[in-house]
Amino acid sequence: MKISDMELLPVTDGTVWNDGGGAFGLVPKTTWEKVLPCDAFNRIPMALRGLIIRTPQATILVETGMGDKITPEMAALNNVRLERPDGWLVDSLSSHDVSPDDVDIVLLTHLHSDHSGGSTRMIDGQWVPTFPRAQYWVQAREWEDAHQLNERTRGTYFDINYDPLGQAGQLRLVSGDTVVTDGVRLVSAPGHTRGMQIVVMESGEQTAVFLGDVAFFHWQIERLAWVSAYDIDPITNIETKRFWQKWLSDRQALIFFQHDPFVIAGKLITQNNRYKIEPVLRA
Ligand SMILES: [Zn+2]
Numbered sequence: 001m002k003i004s005d006m007e008l009l010p011v012t013d014g015t016v017w018n019d020g021g022g023a024f025g026l027v028p029k030t031t032w033e034k035v036l037p038c039d040a041f042n043r044i045p046m047a048l049r050g051l052i053i054r055t056p057q058a059t060i061l062v063e064t065g066m067g068d069k070i071t072p073e074m075a076a077l078n079n080v081r082l083e084r085p086d087g088w089l090v091d092s093l094s095s096h097d098v099s100p101d102d103v104d105i106v107l108l109t110h111l112h113s114d115h116s117g118g119s120t121r122m123i124d125g126q127w128v129p130t131f132p133r134a135q136y137w138v139q140a141r142e143w144e145d146a147h148q149l150n151e152r153t154r155g156t157y158f159d160i161n162y163d164p165l166g167q168a169g170q171l172r173l174v175s176g177d178t179v180v181t182d183g184v185r186l187v188s189a190p191g192h193t194r195g196m197q198i199v200v201m202e203s204g205e206q207t208a209v210f211l212g213d214v215a216f217f218h219w220q221i222e223r224l225a226w227v228s229a230y231d232i233d234p235i236t237n238i239e240t241k242r243f244w245q246k247w248l249s250d251r252q253a254l255i256f257f258q259h260d261p262f263v264i265a266g267k268l269i270t271q272n273n274r275y276k277i278e279p280v281l282r283a
Pocket of ligand 1: 213259
């Protein structure tokens with residue numbers, strides 16, 4: 001996919017099957033299972049998608065997926081199943097002829113384990129950055145929260161996913177809206193976490209946005225009330241979504257969905273006075 005001189009390549013770290021109540025929050029199962037049926041263990045498929053942005057200046061990777069840190073015990077405890085028929089993130093990168101060495105910049109929307117897990121890997125008994133040349137960009141607020149855990153947040157923040165980045169001098173903490181390179185910027189989008197950021201890409205007349213966990217699935221940007229139980233501050237996320245709903249629709253931006261099992265990218269249109277996603281790229 002291209003927007004002007006920017007190439008956008010969706011990549012995948014597989015699919016994680018998670019309890020459906022997490023992603024759909026207060027929405028009754030009798031409602032959500034009509035759009036996304038679950039398996040016998042109440043689990044729904046959540047894609048672990050990232051994005052390569054190739055600009056004339058840099059090769060940028062957005063998100064690093066789950067990585068290899070989930071033990072069978074953790075998977076059983078959390079009712080999680082990881083499915084990787086085509087390998088993990090690095091295999092997906094290589095299918096686009098991108099090697100870990102080619103990546104100049106990694107953008108992490110936040111540090112939850114399904115977004116930052118592939119940032120480091122074990123080599124010779126040590127956790128090291130998976131992308132040896134890259135600078136990893138994270139919101140300072142997110143970094144702080146990832147190191148001040150409480151009973152609610154400690155199940156998804158793991159130091160091994162990001163502390164080695166700091167130790168290797170590959171961490172770049174940013175505060176608020178930040179320009180990454182020509183046409184690529186980070187924008188604060190609090191709610192899911194306080195330090196959540198999304199990626200806005202603008203080239204020529206075209207706009208694309210990587211929404212991260214502002215909306216896991218396309219239904220969640222169509223409907224403001226559909227927020228996940230994982231959101232630290234769901235009311236703030238609803239306000240974040242209200243802003244972006246209009247912004248995305250006004251610009252007919254291409255929206256990339258990280259966890260949607262059906263829609264990789266789509267546009268937000270209005271139909272009978274309601275917002276609706278028109279898929280552009282299906283899974
Ligand atoms: Zn997520």
